[in-house]
Amino acid sequence: MEKQSKSKNQPIRIALAKGRVARQAIKVLENLGYVFPDYSKESRKLVFRDKDDQLAFFLVKSPDVPTYVENGTADIGIVGRDILLEHPADVYELLNLDFGRCKMCVAGFEDLDISFNKKLTVATKYPNIAKTYFDSIDQPAEYIYLGGSVELAPVLGMSDCIVDIVETGTTLKENKLVVERDILDISSRLIANKVSLKTKKDKITPIINRFEQELKNENNKKSSSK
Numbered sequence: 001m002e003k004q005s006k007s008k009n010q011p012i013r014i015a016l017a018k019g020r021v022a023r024q025a026i027k028v029l030e031n032l033g034y035v036f037p038d039y040s041k042e043s044r045k046l047v048f049r050d051k052d053d054q055l056a057f058f059l060v061k062s063p064d065v066p067t068y069v070e071n072g073t074a075d076i077g078i079v080g081r082d083i084l085l086e087h088p089a090d091v092y093e094l095l096n097l098d099f100g101r102c103k104m105c106v107a108g109f110e111d112l113d114i115s116f117n118k119k120l121t122v123a124t125k126y127p128n129i130a131k132t133y134f135d136s137i138d139q140p141a142e143y144i145y146l147g148g149s150v151e152l153a154p155v156l157g158m159s160d161c162i163v164d165i166v167e168t169g170t171t172l173k174e175n176k177l178v179v180e181r182d183i184l185d186i187s188s189r190l191i192a193n194k195v196s197l198k199t200k201k202d203k204i205t206p207i208i209n210r211f212e213q214e215l216k217n218e219n220n221k222k223s224s225s226k
């Protein structure tokens with residue numbers, strides 16, 4: 001009984017994908033009125049509670065966000081669509097938050113030849129997405145998984161091309177690579193644990209509503225500035 005009431009008073013736990021997604025997500029949470037007194041970009045702390053103890057966010061590697069949400073350690077999470085496609089999890093995808101926009105692309109040197117009679121070597125952090133794409137166009141390919149700095153692979157001659165996210169295009173440009181094909185549009189998604197959404201509905205619904213309202217406000221701002 002005591003345990004139950006203790007968990008009822010716990011803040012809603014939200015897992016954020018470290019890096020760009022988290023930085024933008026925290027800005028949105030602050031716009032929604034949450035104040036995190038301990039948070040600063042420089043802080044090495046991993047869990048931050050808002051001053052009213054309604055929400056606690058923690059920062060994890062992006063592929064771990066669906067894992068934390070699926071097993072209920074986090075009630076909700078914010079993560080890119082790229083991660084949800086690469087690491088499918090049994091969670092509810094509630095909202096397209098429309099930030100963290102980028103594209104999943106095939107990139108290589110300008111003279112890259114994507115032709116069906118040549119097997120391509122593809123370096124990527126996203127082997128499932130890459131395979132789904134190349135299979136869909138009947139392109140024979142083999143895949144090398146890398147954890148980061150994927151652009152190095154064609155530069156050093158380890159692969160013919162990469163499948164990776166492109167945001168500003170700076171990394172490609174500085175390494176003399178170009179986009180060959182756009183595969184997917186990516187943006188951040190709000191996801192929820194299936195049980196939490198039922199058992200903590202009274203606490204989670206207002207948070208979702210606030211995100212929805214913020215999205216509407218942003219869209220109104222965009223359309224009135226056109």
Ligand code: PRP
Pocket residue numbers: 019147148149150151164165166167168169170171172
């Ligand atoms: C991502 C991605 C590209 C880069 C693209 O890497 O894998 O390398 O960003 O961004 P741009 O188009 O704005 O240059 P990230 O910075 O997440 O680091 P990583 O290479 O270590 O994965």
